[in-house]
Amino acid sequence: MTTLLPKALTESKLKDTFSAAPSELRSDWKAPSAMVRGKKAQIEDLVEFVFAAMLMGVLLLVATVIMNLTSLPDGLELKGKITGTVEDFTPSKACDYYVMNMLRTESGNVTFAEKAAYVKTNPGNADSFKANVTKFMADNYRRYDNVPGGIWQISLSSGVTKPFLVFGTLTVIDVMDTCSKTIPSLGGGEPLIVRLALTE
Amino acid sequence: MNKKGQLDFIIVLVIIIAFVLVVAKGVDTTATLGSKQTNALKAYTEAEQAREYFKLAARYSIYSATSQEGGLGENCFAVINSDDLRAQTKSNFRAYTEQGYVSSNSDFNITTPEDIQLNILKKENSFVEYEGRGDFISVNTADINYTANLYFKDNVTCTQYGEFVQAAKSKLFA
Numbered sequence: 422m423t424t425l426l427p428k429a430l431t432e433s434k435l436k437d438t439f440s441a442a443p444s445e446l447r448s449d450w451k452a453p454s455a456m457v458r459g460k461k462a463q464i465e466d467l468v469e470f471v472f473a474a475m476l477m478g479v480l481l482l483v484a485t486v487i488m489n490l491t492s493l494p495d496g497l498e499l500k501g502k503i504t505g506t507v508e509d510f511t512p513s514k515a516c517d518y519y520v521m522n523m524l525r526t527e528s529g530n531v532t533f534a535e536k537a538a539y540v541k542t543n544p545g546n547a548d549s550f551k552a553n554v555t556k557f558m559a560d561n562y563r564r565y566d567n568v569p570g571g572i573w574q575i576s577l578s579s580g581v582t583k584p585f586l587v588f589g590t591l592t593v594i595d596v597m598d599t600c601s602k603t604i605p606s607l608g609g610g611e612p613l614i615v616r617l618a619l620t621e
Numbered sequence: 622m623n624k625k626g627q628l629d630f631i632i633v634l635v636i637i638i639a640f641v642l643v644v645a646k647g648v649d650t651t652a653t654l655g656s657k658q659t660n661a662l663k664a665y666t667e668a669e670q671a672r673e674y675f676k677l678a679a680r681y682s683i684y685s686a687t688s689q690e691g692g693l694g695e696n697c698f699a700v701i702n703s704d705d706l707r708a709q710t711k712s713n714f715r716a717y718t719e720q721g722y723v724s725s726n727s728d729f730n731i732t733t734p735e736d737i738q739l740n741i742l743k744k745e746n747s748f749v750e751y752e753g754r755g756d757f758i759s760v761n762t763a764d765i766n767y768t769a770n771l772y773f774k775d776n777v778t779c780t781q782y783g784e785f786v787q788a789a790k791s792k793l794f795a
Contacts, residue, residue, distance in 0.1 A: 472630060479637050517666045525673070531784045534677055539788035546788050601725040602670045605678040607793050608685060609716030612674075614725045 516600035519562060519573075520617040524602060528553045534604045537577055537615055540586055542607045551588045558589075564619070574618040580611050591618055657764055664760040667729050668769035671722040671758045676773040679739055679753050682713035683777045684785045685793075687749075693786060696746035697779040706749070707741045714739045722758075732759040734771060742774075749777045 524534040539546040554575060564571045574589030601616040686709035690700055722733045737755035755771040
């Protein structure tokens with residue numbers, strides 16, 4: 422294709438020349454069409470358009486990723502491989518389960534929670550309470566491989582004082598998991614704290 | 622755009638695309654899973670224990686109200702006047718509600734209602750049926766707000782009362 426303008430006369434030069442002309446001559450100035458600017462100028466326009474489009478696309482993508490990052494929950498900000506450790510898998514859930522069940526279990530129509538309160542009021546009830554709870558744990562306490570005979574310890578205390586009763590199969594201080602529950606004492610006195618310690 | 626400008630632009634573009642690809646593809650990370658679920662479960666069990674606490678407190682209140690006159694055997698409540706039992710039980714129970722439930726777990730902030738309506742629903746010679754209801758038990762942690770209804774209903778039988786008498790009455794009222 423042949424061009425209608427001399428090579429040296431580019432669009433910018435034309436514009437400069439035209440802007441210097443008297444205003445009455447400038448009113449009908451129009452940019453030269455693509456047809457008259459040559460192949461190189463067309464390609465340059467095309468490349469600039471493609472770059473601009475790509476740039477906008479990239480910016481949009483970055484914005485989308487950033488928005489997703491802020492909306493995901495803690496610890497899961499990014500996609501990809503996540504090495505997860507489950508919160509409290511061994512502690513507390515099993516401990517809470519056993520201590521709650523133990524306190525609600527009845528022996529002779531009386532719950533262990535009541536029996537614990539009887540021990541506080543009358544220490545003479547301690548042996549009976551220990552025997553009942555020990556049997557309950559032996560029959561019910563299972564960990565991991567579903568084999569009975571896990572290691573456990575129960576203590577009863579009132580307020581911040583030293584426990585008034587401690588018993589169980591735990592003999593070494595290697596406690597993996599502890600949990601406790603508050604139960605009322607007889608006569609409206611200071612509540613009792615029943616603490617269960619479990620280990621492997 | 623001149624050639625140098627294009628080259629600079631391409632370099633910047635490549636860096637941005639690489640960054641976006643890395644982010645989009647993902648970076649390996651280690652996360653702790655299920656902490657909120659575990660806290661929700663703990664809050665639930667703590668609220669259950671609070672409800673159990675007041676149910677036991679109501680039972681002990683009946684024991685104490687009965688122990689002044691109650692007998693042993695199958696008709697241990699026969700000699701108890703119903704109105705006296707109601708009044709004395711409520712009075713005893715107030716000591717527990719004023720004290721409130723104090724969790725042994727410091728992770729939780731537990732609020733229990735101060736005003737719990739305790740009703741003796743039925744008194745027979747061999748048992749007393751009781752019911753308690755109050756506002757919500759509220760268990761709060763940093764990321765969990767759990768509320769549970771405070772309602773309980775149970776019986777005190779002469780067998781249970783007899784156990785109390787044998788195990789603790791003499792010491793409690795010594």
